[in-house]
Amino acid sequence: MTAEQLGQRYAGDCAYQAVGNSVVIHADCLEWMRRVPGECFHAIVTDPPYGLKEYDPEQLAKRSNGHGGIWRIPPSFDGHTRSPLPRFTALNGKEREQIEVYFQEWAMLALRVLYPGGHLFLASNVFLSQTVFAALVRAGLEFRGQVIRLVRTLRGGDKPKNAEEEFPDVCSMPRGCYEPWGIFRKPLPKGMTVSECLRQFQTGGLRRKPDGNPFEDVIESERTPRKERMLANHPSLKPQSFLRQLVYASLPLGEGILLDPFMGSGSTIAAAEAVGYSALGIEKNPDYYHLSLTSIPALSALDVKENQMSLQLP
Secondary structure: OOHHHHHHHHOOOOEEEEEOOEEEEEOOHHHHHHHOOOOOEEEEEEOOOOOOOOOOHHHHHHHHOOOOOOEEOOOEEOOEEOOOEEOHHHOOHHHHHHHHHHHHHHHHHHHHHEEEEEEEEEEOOOOOHHHHHHHHHHHOOEEEEEEEEEOOOOOOOOOOOOOOOOOOOOOOOOOOOEEEEEEEEOOOOOOOOHHHHHHHHOOOOOOOOOOOOOOOOEEEOOOOOHHHHHHOOOOOOOOHHHHHHHHHHHOOOOOOEEEEOOOOOOHHHHHHHHHOOEEEEEEOOHHHHHHHHHHHHHHHOOOOOHHHOOOOOO
16 A cells, blocks of 8 residues: 555545655544544554643643743753653642543554554653553553663752752652653454464564564663754654664564554654654644654654664763
8 A cells, every 4th residue: 555545545534644655644643543444553653642731732832932831841950951841740640540541542542443463562651651551451452561761861860859958868769761661462352373363464473673583672772862853853752763673573574554643743653664664643733743744754764773772871
């Protein structure tokens, strides 16, 4: 199926654009996932919003203006300026419950659009992963483990707020050194083996690395390089060196269609293009949707040395 045919089949009345072998669609993912045909995607790799409103235009404007809103605008530290991040640690019980309900509903739609045996890679964080992963399991997805993205940042490790001098040897929480990505699978039909699922649906397992070794659940990563952030200005942009490894593993036979329902500026779609896959990206923010039209081909063309990565301090 060509990219244009992919768009005509799945865009409906939404604006869409073919980009290489892939298609990006301007739509709300929940509404879109309710409308499309069931069991039509072989894998999902996505980095969703977690505050449910941090990417609203009003909140993004506050972030850009340095006023914060739901975004925490950290001070500089040892000559480094930290990136703004959503205030996940300040969520109250009701907000956490809303996140749980939202992701259970979303996971049920993910089950609807995935082929049996299709895998789902979901980016998370240490504050919310337990809540969100449990919601996906309640919806009916199988929890298959998690990928630990080892990446050192300047987040966390702060001294007690407004009492830094009084308690100089205390940090309020650990400095973050990893990012958890949940691995889930739509259950295989009763009695079906993985090999049978692979033959019928091209799903059920994970693709081994190009050198033949198994895909591993700990990946040393880097902070997203400046050249990538310049091409795709999104606050939660992940590096191509990491995304390409997840995307490659998600289609066990290297065949099928990958879905990213929270596309942002298109980094996952770019990773799919880079490894030769076809993908579909959904994004409701018009600015990010239009940005993806240029960022996807630019990011996918980058020469990324996945096997030469190491942990990088800021």
